[in-house]
Amino acid sequence: MKKIAHLNVITKYFYPVTAGIETNILETYSKLVNLGWSVTVHTTEKSFNEKKLLEKTATVRGIKIIRYSPFAFAFNLPLSRHTGLLCLHNFNIFPHSLFLLRAFIKGRFHGKSNGIFLTPHGGYNPEWPTFSPPARLLKQIYHLTLGKFLVNHTVDAVRAISLWEKKELEVSGINKSKIVLIQNGLDPVAKLDHRSLASYKVKKIVAGLGSYIIAIGRISPVKNYETVLKALAQTKDLNLALVGPTENSAYYQSLVELTNKLGIKSRVVFLGVVRGSDKYYLLEHSLALVHLARWESFCNVVYEAMSLGKLCITADNTALRSLIHNGRTGLRVRTFDSAGLAKHLRNLGRKESLKVQDKIHQNLLSQKYQSWDQTAYLMHQVYGKIINKYV
Incomplete structure (x- = not known):
């Protein structure tokens, strides 16, 4: 060598x-x-x-x-x-x-x-x-x-x-x-103190978001964000922070148009690329990471969120099934099931669901991460x- x-x-x-x-x-x-x-x-x-x-x-x-x-x-x-x-x-x-x-x-x-x-x-x-x-x-x-x-x-x-x-x-x-x-x-940055390292700009964004879920990934049809938007429209008082670079401009525009059509434009924030502690600060303060991609060969962002003990709601397909075991390390829904996702979103923070969410949190924190x-x-x-x- x-x-x-x-x-x-x-x-x-x-x-x-x-x-x-x-x-x-x-x-x-x-x-x-x-x-x-x-x-x-x-x-x-x-x-x-x-x-x-x-x-x-x-x-x-x-x-x-x-x-x-x-x-x-x-x-x-x-x-x-x-x-x-x-x-x-x-x-x-x-x-x-x-x-x-x-x-x-x-x-x-x-x-x-x-x-x-x-x-x-x-x-x-x-x-x-x-x-x-x-x-x-x-x-x-x-x-x-x-x-x-x-x-x-x-x-x-x-x-x-x-x-x-x-x-x-x-x-x-x-x-x-x-x-x-x-x-x-796993990104070594994931384990840092993001409360002290995150920028003032991101902290201000989080303060303005209120109760929110987060989706992270490139803006591309394979990420299936339209299903997330349709589910969000079936909830109240919940916002969405969407983080990631725009790979497909036409798809991005279709998502913007869909937010208008569904009447949720004011509840969806496209943040573009966010890196380092700013990304993890957004993750930590969200109610859940939602990832309904049509296909994943691994999924770095789900792995990162899991290491924080964050509830992940993912699509029931491909490599996501290896990461998220339904009810134990997260929640899974059918890939295009906006109604099923909306049901989980409405349950976030409810007393009857907190026991399951706490169990998932503890399971995630007890896992070893490569x-x-x-x-x-x-x-x-x-x-x-x-x-x-x-x-």
């Missing part, structure tokens, strides 16, 4: 974008830097719906960042001569297929000289209905044919971030011997084994 201790990380978006994949990469690879690895992230110069392009190069927490145009990122990344381990994140057709094809051809004729590690983050088994019909058809064909073949014949290991994803990968035909389960970790340091160390061990094969 000492001879080739370099990691080339491929991801479409990276910091300052802070959705699930980007947070995962930032937290784990910054810690891998501390463990002696040299890390370069190759990404695009774009962020969610921002017209201003990001700087071509940067360094964040010891991670070197090189940004490319979307076209160059997809079709012309200059990595053919780079040494070290290639770390592919998500499962995009481009540029991932080009790296895998190159590795397969090189392996057939010259022997593969670099290791490849794939972390799909659920991207191999996505929520297909959220794709347009043409994109869905193309990706499904690719995943079932060439994509599966290339993963099984060129990738050294595939990281599943949840037990749900591991099972889905196995059912999809990915070689079981290649799959390693390393779940996401840190990002622990996650990164498990990756360090796997990466070391792979890269030693090519030294």
Whole structure:
């Protein structure tokens, strides 16, 4: 490992974008830097719906960042001569297929000289209905044919971030011997004293919100915020703080229009990106975190809220079932069941429901939570084994 201790990380978006994949990469690879690895992230110069392009190069927490145009990122990344381990994140057709094809051809004729590690983050088994019909058809064909073949014949290991994803990968035909389960970790900021660290601005927002629930995640159809809004409309004297970057402008606009239609515009606050202690201060002072996403391969924000002992009401699907056990570590409802969610929301704080909520709170505080340091160390061990094969 000492001879080739370099990691080339491929991801479409990276910091300052802070959705699930980007947070995962930032937290784990910054810690891998501390463990002696040299890390370069190759990404695009774009962020969610921002017209201003990001700087071509940067360094964040010891991670070197090189940004490319979307076209160059997809079709012309200059990595053919780079040494070290290639770390592919998500499962995009481009540029991932080009790296895998190159590795397969090189392996057939010259022997593969670099290791490849794939972390799909659920991207191999996505929520297909959220794709347009043409994109869905193309990706499904690719995943079932060439994509599966290339993963099984060129990738050294595939990281599943949840037990749900591991099972889905196995059912999809990915070689079981290649799959390693390393779940996401907990933000160390979660355990700080947010009352003293949160900004005056956020404290003022919280004071003005009154009784509120919180939803955190990128503004994207897969997050299913329309169901949360419909449920909120069936309650009284309850507000919603919605935190997260806007990935889909049209969807954001549809949510704004829905708040008008439902007559709850004054009860919904879109706060955009909120980080660090400000985010946790908002979480701590909410009545509950509501997360009715249509699909999750893990869900960092639910894991973070759980560590605070915060009641989480989530959709009954995918990896959320592994985190939230109904009535023990949180509450679950059917994904699009606004009436079922509204019933839980109306019960928040009621005397007859406090016993269940207190039980959930105590169960959450008694659990052990994996840190990002622990996650990164498990990756360090796997990466070391792979890269030693090519030294």
